Amino acid sequence: MTKHRGGALRAPGMADVARAAGVSAQTVSRVLSGHPNVQEQTRARVLAAVDRLGYRRNSAARALSSGRSRTIGVVTLRTTHYSRAAVMSGIENAAQDAGYAVSTATTTSLDTSAIEAALSRLADQGVEGVVLSVPLIHTSPRIEALTRAVPTLTIDGSRTDATEVVAVDQSHTARLATRHLLDLGHETVWHVAGPEEWLEAASRRAGWRATLEAAGRTVPPPLEGDWSPASGYRNGLVLARIPEVTAVFVASDEMAFGVVRALHELGRRVPDDISVVGVDDIELAEYCSPSLTTVAQPFARMGALAVAHLLRHIEDPGRSLEPLSVQPRLVVRASTAPAPRLSGA
Numbered sequence: 429m430t431k432h433r434g435g436a437l438r439a440p441g442m443a444d445v446a447r448a449a450g451v452s453a454q455t456v457s458r459v460l461s462g463h464p465n466v467q468e469q470t471r472a473r474v475l476a477a478v479d480r481l482g483y484r485r486n487s488a489a490r491a492l493s494s495g496r497s498r499t500i501g502v503v504t505l506r507t508t509h510y511s512r513a514a515v516m517s518g519i520e521n522a523a524q525d526a527g528y529a530v531s532t533a534t535t536t537s538l539d540t541s542a543i544e545a546a547l548s549r550l551a552d553q554g555v556e557g558v559v560l561s562v563p564l565i566h567t568s569p570r571i572e573a574l575t576r577a578v579p580t581l582t583i584d585g586s587r588t589d590a591t592e593v594v595a596v597d598q599s600h601t602a603r604l605a606t607r608h609l610l611d612l613g614h615e616t617v618w619h620v621a622g623p624e625e626w627l628e629a630a631s632r633r634a635g636w637r638a639t640l641e642a643a644g645r646t647v648p649p650p651l652e653g654d655w656s657p658a659s660g661y662r663n664g665l666v667l668a669r670i671p672e673v674t675a676v677f678v679a680s681d682e683m684a685f686g687v688v689r690a691l692h693e694l695g696r697r698v699p700d701d702i703s704v705v706g707v708d709d710i711e712l713a714e715y716c717s718p719s720l721t722t723v724a725q726p727f728a729r730m731g732a733l734a735v736a737h738l739l740r741h742i743e744d745p746g747r748s749l750e751p752l753s754v755q756p757r758l759v760v761r762a763s764t765a766p767a768p769r770l771s772g773a
Contacts, residue, residue, distance in 0.1 A: 440481040448477035460551065460577040468569070475573060482746060499529045500738065501550030501558040501578075503543065506534040509655055509682065510710045511727055515561055515583065518731020526739060531555055538625060540568050547574040557738045559583060560591065563627045579745055581738045583730055584627050593751035594734045598628045601723045601756040602635025605677045605705040608721070608758055610643055612703065613767040614675035619650045620663045620687060622679040632679050632707065653679065657686035664690025667702070674702055674767050681706035681713045681722055688716060688763070699765035709759050718762035725756055 446453045451470060458466050459474040477483070500523050504512055516532075523530045531553055533546035543562065548570075550558055557579040564571070564582060574580075580591045609617045619636045622629030633650055640647045651666060653659035660683030667673050668691050678684035684706030688698050696702050698718060706713060709724035733752055740747070 440483045442483070444481055445474065445477045445483050448481060449474045459573060471569070471573065475576065478577065497554045497556055498527060499531050499553070499555045500735065501553065501555035502530055502532045502561055503546045503550065503558060504532060504534055504561040505538070506536050509680075511680075511708055511725065512561065514710075514727030515731045515734075518728035519559055519561075519735055520731075521728070522732035522735035526735060528556075528735075528739075535562065538562060538565055540566050540571065544568060544570045544574070547571065547578075547580075551578050557581070557742045559734050559738060563625070565625050565627075579738060579741045581734055581741065583734050594730065594737050594754070595751070596628075596725055596730065596754045596756055598631035598756075599635035599638070601707055601725070602632040602677065603639045604723050604756060604758045605707065606636050606639040608760070609675040609677065609703055609705060609764065610639070610645070612675070612764060614703065615672075615767070616640060616645045616648060617675045617677050618648045618667060618670075618673055620653050620660060620667075620676060620678040620683055621650045622683075623654055624652070629679055636677055653683045655680050655682060657682050657689075659683055660686025661690045663687060665694065667691070668694035668696045675764075676702060676704050678704060678706050681708040681710045681720060684720055684722070684763075685712070685716060688720075699763050701768060703764040703767075705764060707756075709757075713759075714761065716763070721761045721764040722759050723756045724759050726754055730754060 442453050442456050446456045449456065451474060455466065455470065456474055459471050502516065502519055504516060520530050531550060533549045535542040535546045543564065547558065551574055555578065558581070560580055560582040563584050575591050581594060582591050583594050606617050617636065617640060619633065621633045624630060637647055651663040653663055660678060664687035667676060667687065676687060678687050684704055688704055691698055691702055698704055704720065706720050706722040707725065709722045713720040713722050733754065737752060
């Protein structure tokens with residue numbers, strides 16, 4: 429805290445940071461906005477002053493008489509996938525209940541530069557905190573600076589030095605699915621994976637592999653998908669032509685729909701010949717034919733927890749908060765059954 433002339437304490441401002449770093453307020457603003465035209469030595473000096481003073485940037489909010497913007501920013505990927513929309517709905521509902529508005533910055537890619545630009549847009553709007561609802565594959569000095577300046581939370585397990593984390597245990601998701609199929613008597617479990625650059629997909633793949641290895645089972649080569657039903661369909665056409673395949677763990681329900689369609693078309697019955705497990709438990713999973721066994725991801729709850737965790741971080745940015753790990757749940761439906769060799773036992 430900084431003292432007023434009369435001795436009262438106040439939160440440090442941009443001018444205080446500028447004085448401490450020996451630069452202009454405009455330079456401080458450029459650093460905190462991730463502006464590229466700043467020398468690295470100057471950037472480091474400003475960030476050190478930010479850390480030392482405990483300054484928290486909120487330019488728009490400071491212009492308000494209340495001193496608060498009451499706005500949360502969300503960085504999300506522009507996509508039609510159900511999971512992203514469901515998480516966003518949970519964030520918006522929880523923010524509204526807490527008296528906050530939500531400002532969204534969408535990105536069409538996971539490139540570092542695209543995420544930097546989205547974070548910068550939100551920082552310039554004066555949001556009080558940010559939910560990073562995209563996988564942070566690689567960080568950068570600019571991302572580190574932005575997430576240090578504005579309280580930031582990620583919801584897929586990725587993080588920077590300054591972010592907080594709320595995430596589903598995706599390795600456990602894979603263990604639940606794989607163990608369910610092994611317990612039904614299947615010798616091994618094939619896997620249609622999500623994009624490798626997504627941390628959720630990588631964790632599911634690792635959990636699947638570890639479960640098979642722990643059980644002493646052969647680990648088949650994973651098939652690559654992109655979260656779309658079309659990629660599931662393409663991989664299903666491959667799986668249907670491999671006689672020894674009796675069980676498949678698919679990294680998302682939407683891809684699982686494509687897998688089931690392909691298996692039907694090539695005469696492989698689900699679950700009589702091949703059992704299929706998805707991930708997400710989207711609303712359509714129950715109405716798939718047959719209804720899909722899946723590992724439920726609590727999307728709306730994730731959004732609400734993210735907001736609650738972020739608001740605690742906003743109110744007390746110096747407080748260390750433990751990462752929150754949310755446990756998934758196996759939902760058994762009609763798409764899984766005992767392995768074919770056990771069906772007459």
